[in-house]
Amino acid sequence: MTKTRRFNPDRDVSPWSGPLRPYDLLKEVTVAFIVVAVLVVGLAVVFGSPDDKAVTIKSWSTQDAVDFATTAITELDGTSATATYGPPYNNTPDAAQKIGPISLQQLAGVRQPVNTAQDFVLGPLASIAPQNAALSSALATFNAADEATKAKWEASYEKAVAKAEFANGHLVVPPGAYGPVAVMISSLTAMAQSGALDTSMVDQAHFYGTNYTKSLLFVADGTHLETLATNQHLGGDQWGMMNETGNYPGQAWLWLYTMWYQVWPFNGPWGANADALVWALMMGLTLALILVPFIPGLRSVPRWTRVYRIIWREHYRSEGH
Amino acid sequence: MTTEQSMPLEEDAAQWTAKVRTAAARALPPEKLLPDRQPAYLSSAIYVFGALTLAALVIVIGTGCILALEGPTWWHVSSVGLFINSLHLWSVEAMFFFMVIHLWGKFFMAAWRGNRQLTWITGAVTFATSVAAAFTGYVSQTNFDSQWISTQAKDGLNATGIGAFFNVLNFGQMLMWHIVLLPLVVGLLTGLHLLMVRRRGIVPPFALDADGKVARTAEEAR
Secondary structure (H helix, E strand, O other), X not given: OOOOOOOOOOXXXXXXXXXXXXXXXXXXXXXXXXXXXXXXHXXXXXXOOOOOOOOOHHHHHHHOHHHHHHHHHHHHHOOOOOOOOOOOOOOOOOOOOOEOOEOHHXXXXXXXXXXXXXXXXXXXXXXXXXXXXXXXXXXXXHHHOOHHHHHHHHHHHHHHHOOOEEEOOEEEOOOOOOOOHHHHHHHHHHHHHHOOOOHHHHOOOOOOOOOOHHHHXXXXXXXXXXXXXXXXXXXXXXXXXXXXXXXXXXXXXXXXXXXXXXXXXXXXXXXXXXXXXXXXXXXXHHHHHHOHHHOOOHHHHHHHHOOHHHHOHHHHHHOXX | OOXXXXXXXXXXXXXXXXXXXXXXXXXXXXXXXXOOEEEOOOOOHHHHHHHHHHHHHHHHHXXXXXXXXXXXXXXXXXXXXXXXXXXXXHXXXXXXXXXXXXXXXXXXXXXOOOOOHHHHHHHHHHHHHHHHHHHHHHOOOOOHHHHHHHHHHHHHHHHOOHHHOOOOOOHHHHHHHHHHHHHHHHHHHHHHHHHHHHHHOOOOOOOEOOOOOEOOOHHHHO
């Protein structure tokens, strides 16, 4: 004997046996298309679309040479955000975020290796050293030094560069015991300002390069990009990613994802793992949205809220309710 | 109901082709696929938002195809390109606006009732896929906005391990996802969603008992 499933108003319906009425589906879709087309053309004509030029390494180093040099030394001494990021760029210990005891970031591993010192500083400098005797000598001295000496030069320079100035086309750093590092960073800054240190150099692209991972990481390690973004209300604490340059609506549909970063505990005690935790939460919520029909309680919300009385008001009125 | 023409000859009935045609004709006979009459309860403005979403999607794909004809940086140097990009942007904004209203409308109708769970699921997955499609568009703009969004978004994706495979800083990879893979998925899911809507029909209102409360038994619901 088969068991009959009990009727559940949040899951089941009785087949409609009421009247039908003419409904021209294709006409509705055609009219909808015309209405949307007119709306979109109107919005495009009146508001257009924003297109702020990309920041290049040349524009960054020209407009804010000190920030460029400050970033460059952190790439060389391995203290920049990218150098200490962890997977997928490098194996920095304890850098990967966790969801409870599990680190998916660590499990995925280093799949886009970035050696900031070599990729952003030493490699590009080596490419121009043959044409620059002072730089060639500085690089030789640097490469021949032991790690402790290098670290000492780098630490001294990193401290001093914060007080540097850019005057008469040169980076002027207060005198100090920087060994060859001052010549190296100064040469890299000049190289960047000339446009020679741009994406193809940093990304070590082939002729047809399309992967800008390294150059974007380098630019994002500085404060120049962030300052421009913050001025455009795009900062992480300004509901960043969902906004758009200028007064455009941007990705408003990301409001829920962006919201979690603004609230406790994601902006407080969970901050160190906020990205992983927000993603886990959003994946859970997305799954719940997809599976609403099967989740008791959640699938009853429409019945409880009675919004259906507004949607089908004419139908219920015709039935005398 | 299937039309007589769609039924194969007896000796051909075992063919795969014949079986698929018969099953398709049974599931979606022409009068169900393109109906000219609908239940009387289908008279709220909320029903228009599905069609509006579809219309906006058509414009998104059309303008995207024009941008694809000229390449990813054309719109930076051409006033025509900039206008097409504006159409693309605003049709995306419109599509999400309509889609979200459509989604909430269907939620408050409990539109999954009556064996329509797959209709709901395909719609919800299409929404999630559209978010990914729009996002890859934002990071493929080749301008300041795409630089900032991609360098910010990488942290969330990297933190979950996804970033190791789906690298938002890799313009070439993001562009391919944006113009090939995700539109394909959105298109297929939208098609499936529409077929499910036509197959199951529009969900009827909650049946009410004599006191105006939602019927709790099949007998009351009749």
